[in-house]
Amino acid sequence: MLKYFCYTAFLTFFISVFYNYSYFDYIKKYIYYNKNNSKKLFSPEELRSYNGEIKQEIYLALLGNVFDVTKGAQHYGSGQTYNVFVGRDASRNFIDGKFNDEDISDDIIGLDDKELLSLDKWLKFYKKEYKKVGLLIGKHYDDNGSLTQYGKEVRSLIKKAYKAQGIEDALKKKYPPCNIEYDAIKGSRVWCSNRSGGIERDWIGVPRQFYETGSQSYRCACISKEDLNLGNIKEYENCQLNSISCYLGNV
Ligand SMILES: *[C@@H]1O[C@H](CO)[C@@H](O)[C@H](O)[C@H]1NC(C)=O
Numbered sequence: 685m686l687k688y689f690c691y692t693a694f695l696t697f698f699i700s701v702f703y704n705y706s707y708f709d710y711i712k713k714y715i716y717y718n719k720n721n722s723k724k725l726f727s728p729e730e731l732r733s734y735n736g737e738i739k740q741e742i743y744l745a746l747l748g749n750v751f752d753v754t755k756g757a758q759h760y761g762s763g764q765t766y767n768v769f770v771g772r773d774a775s776r777n778f779i780d781g782k783f784n785d786e787d788i789s790d791d792i793i794g795l796d797d798k799e800l801l802s803l804d805k806w807l808k809f810y811k812k813e814y815k816k817v818g819l820l821i822g823k824h825y826d827d828n829g830s831l832t833q834y835g836k837e838v839r840s841l842i843k844k845a846y847k848a849q850g851i852e853d854a855l856k857k858k859y860p861p862c863n864i865e866y867d868a869i870k871g872s873r874v875w876c877s878n879r880s881g882g883i884e885r886d887w888i889g890v891p892r893q894f895y896e897t898g899s900q901s902y903r904c905a906c907i908s909k910e911d912l913n914l915g916n917i918k919e920y921e922n923c924q925l926n927s928i929s930c931y932l933g934n935v
């Protein structure tokens with residue numbers, strides 16, 4: 685009897701949670717979104733009409749993904765700052781900040797890694813804040829809604845940029861940057877602490893000239909004991925080998 689009661693109570697609880705958090709809606713929306721909405725294909729002409737005037741809705745495209753930004757009309761509406769993005773794909777201008785009509789472009793080849801990552805962050809922002817309503821036929825998607833060669837190239841560049849950033853972050857963690865200060869009389873000083881370079885750690889390390897692979901120039905890095913014999917680090921002149929602080933002289 686008690687068992688039965690518990691079981692019912694649990695089930696009731698579960699179902700009410702299920703309803704209250706509207707998982708059903710979520711699942712429905714998810715299926716709807718994937719089966720249908722995300723594949724609605726816009727021609728550039730059709731997209732142009734979603735400017736809040738010809739059509740009431742305001743749409744914009746980023747990397748060929750079309751978003752409904754109607755609820756952000758105070759930013760995207762006629763006469764507003766971001767109106768330049770409306771009714772078209774102006775991906776490049778998210779990065780270069782050029783808002784003149786003749787500068788509007790969806791061509792993003794030539795952007796560097798940082799810029800590509802920034803663009804991808806915008807894409808994530810729109811996916812989170814607004815509703816994706818379809819795809820734009822053109823540079824990124826063909827008229828079947830499949831990625832074009834260009835689209836694939838761009839995605840692989842973005843992936844590469846994430847990978848490069850991961851490697852850079854790992855290097856920064858293993859070889860944290862030194863603190864640097866300038867004193868007019870004593871000259872520049874580099875030194876290490878257990879949080880220099882913004883890398884919190886339980887060791888301090890000693891300042892060394894650190895040459896990243898393939899680089900002719902160096903940066904100051906705090907090197908831990910076990911890495912002191914690496915080929916790509918060099919001691920600072922006139923600095924005690926074990927000192928956590930080195931004056932560089934007036935240079
Ligand atoms: C799919 O999208 C079209 C046009 O956007 C719409 O008319 C139709 O009702 C949608 N179908 C489903 C199953 O939601």
Ligand SMILES: *[C@@H]1O[C@H](CO)[C@@H](O)[C@H](O)[C@H]1NC(C)=O
Pocket residue numbers: 826827828
């Ligand atoms: C779109 O799909 C059709 C039929 O599957 C195919 O014949 C056509 O080549 C495709 N178009 C493109 C641009 O891939």
Ligand SMILES: *[C@@H]1O[C@H](CO)[C@@H](O)[C@H](O)[C@H]1NC(C)=O
Pocket residue numbers: 878884885886887
């Ligand atoms: C870093 O150093 C400070 C004192 O300089 C110490 O209080 C702190 O616990 C250290 N942090 C770690 C992670 O070792």
